[in-house]
Amino acid sequence: MTVCGTRQGAVLGRASADGVTSFLGIPYAAPPFGARRFLEPSPPEPWTGVRDATTHRATAPHAPYAPPFDALIPENAIDGEDCLNLNIWTPAPEPGAGLPVMVWLHGGAFTNGSGSAPAYDGSAFARDGVVCVTLNYRLGSDGFLHLPGRPDNRGLLDQIAALRWVRDNIASFGGDPDLATVFGESAGAMSIGTLLTMEEARGLFRRAILQSGACHHFLRPASAARITARLAEKLGVEPTPEAFADVPLPQLLPAQAELRAEVNSRPDPARWGEAALNMMPFEPIRPALALPGPECGIDLLIGSNREEYRLFLVPTERLHVLPESTLHSLVTAYGLTPAEALPVYRAGRPAATAGELLDAVATDWFYRIPAIRLAESVPGSHLYEFAWRSPQFDGNLGACHALELPFVFDRLDDPSYAAMIGQHPPQALADAVHGAWVSFAKTGSPGWQAYEKTTRTTMTFGATPASAPVSDPRAEERMVWEGVR
Structure with a gap:
């Protein structure tokens, strides 16, 4: 003691x-x-x-x-x-x-x-x-x-x-x-x-x-007010702090979960504002997108997983049954023109289903492009992509959202991670990822070149045959989002 x-x-x-x-x-x-x-x-x-x-x-x-x-x-x-x-x-x-x-x-x-x-x-x-x-x-x-x-x-x-x-x-x-x-x-x-x-x-x-997160996820005040009004309506109370404080937690917490399910099942921007695409009714509230810029003064290590959105498509059994019409609707909602954007994504995935294409597009919209924009905003930032693919769900889970966590914390033996990473995850990869995080905390450098627009160096963890820095991975797909995200 x-x-x-x-x-x-x-x-x-x-x-x-x-x-x-x-x-x-x-x-x-x-x-x-x-x-x-x-x-x-x-x-x-x-x-x-x-x-x-x-x-x-x-x-x-x-x-x-x-x-x-x-x-x-x-x-x-x-x-x-x-x-x-x-x-x-x-x-x-x-x-x-x-x-x-x-x-x-x-x-x-x-x-x-x-x-x-x-x-x-x-x-x-x-x-x-x-x-x-x-x-x-x-x-x-x-x-x-x-x-x-x-x-x-x-x-x-x-x-x-x-x-x-x-x-x-x-x-x-x-x-x-x-x-x-x-x-x-x-x-x-x-x-x-x-x-x-x-x-x-x-x-x-x-x-x-x-x-797997940067500066692009927030609610504007008007959208946040709509969320408040709807939650109050669900609970049958006035939208005031006093009224919410009087709601017992055993009643409030399930109502919050029901509200999120409602947003996800009916993602109407007119009803939910930014939450319709972000899929989160509770987020930081701010008036507009704000990037820190060159004066930030903070060393940054930023990244995402290669197939983030599979966490939301594979366990729910939507990956291989998603209709083509839904893919087109969501691509449009993300601000892209399907006839222009989808051929770019199909070029690297010629046999992909509609669900697999949605994973690629949604992963970029939610995670990869916001990470890139933050790295572009703050010179000297370091960028990574976690690409090791989980064997779970017959290998379909891929490099999904949250998969990097046991590698970051070097806890591959923790039973709470087993359903995500399977039985034999590579310890060498945990050594590399955890080691990079420790190096960054100690020195400000994770061990590879900083991200610049001329080279766009991105450390790719767990790729075949080994982790290595890559210059501007999937550049054509990145360029689809110029002026959009």
């Missing part, structure tokens, strides 16, 4: 046999309920004595993933109101060690996930000389619903509060607050894309890694 100090009080952690000490469930803000509901996070209350930090604490309230995703995407749920907490793994729990710090923001479409899932255990980062922090932030209505008289983006404000806590306290756990890297996947990466342009987050991290 090991004791470290924070500004709120001392915490007791547990040391493992491999030399890593963990501190779990440390509050970085006060419980966001009661009088604090739907407000910006408040500082945590101090305590006397030594607080036990050997077990995970409450996670932000959320409904479980709907089938079949509940069996594929790891998460956990722990009841309790003290959900604004974080977890630390360190190899040197003592002041003055000066180690780089990595702060993880989990994904989950802004309605699911937690930083306390075993899949996000930070031991491998600590093993390799990094202090790793994971955290819980408010989700769904509590984190992102637009409410009159209340601050928007409360989930992002939670993340900023956690980053401030890290700045003020992480030295006691062996970390250097001036060497902080924030990294996240999906909604976590989309959060970082917004944090890069928020004045409140300035100076809280030096580097950022964005996995």
Whole structure:
């Protein structure tokens, strides 16, 4: 057992046999309920004595993933109101060690996930000389619903509060607050894309890694107001913070999940605004797309998986039955002309079904092109593509959304990842991906050339025959989106 100090009080952690000490469930803000509901996070209350930090604490309230995703995407749920907490793994729990710090923001479409899932255990980062922090932030209505008289983006404000806590306290756990890297996947990466342009987050991290998410996913205020009105209608309440606060969580959480299913089944932009294509009724709220630009001052590592959208097509058995008419409708909704764009995508996939073509187009719209635009916006950024294909679902799952996570955390043996990666994932690939993330946190370079418009160098992880940098992969498909996305 090991004791470290924070500004709120001392915490007791547990040391493992491999030399890593963990501190779990440390509050970085006060419980966001009661009088604090739907407000910006408040500082945590101090305590006397030594607080036990050997077990995970409450996670932000959320409904479980709907089938079949509940069996594929790891998460956990722990009841309790003290959900604004974080977890630390360190190899040197003592002041003055000066180690780089990595702060993880989990994904989950802004309605699911937690930083306390075993899949996000930070031991491998600590093993390799990094202090790793994971955290819980408010989700769904509590984190992102637009409410009159209340601050928007409360989930992002939670993340900023956690980053401030890290700045003020992480030295006691062996970390250097001036060497902080924030990294996240999906909604976590989309959060970082917004944090890069928020004045409140300035100076809280030096580097950022964005996995399968960038700056393009947000709701304009008018769209967010429509979401609020519809959720209130479903619950039979007025669209006010007081009315939502009176709805019991066992009623509110299923209604949120039902709302997302409604958006996905009837993706009408006139009804849902940006959420109709983003497929997420709860997202950061901002007036327009904002890219950080050359003055960003943050080292960036950005990327996506080659076949992201297969996660949403294969387990649902839509990949090989999607009608050609649906493909054309969605390609049009993404802003492309099917007669011009689809021949470009078919050229590299002559035998592709409509579903396989949708995977390629939707992966670009959702993930690859936003990553490229962010890399183009900030000179010196590094770009990657994760291309290893899962053997699951008879090999059809491919290099889908979230598949890189067990490789990033070097947790190929974690049973919560088995349904996604199968029985014999390549450890050499985990060594390469995890090693690149650690190198970037320590030095600002993941080990390959920065992305420039002249070369467009992109590290391709897991491609045949081996991981290697590639110049402008699938250039013709990238150029389809010029002036569109």
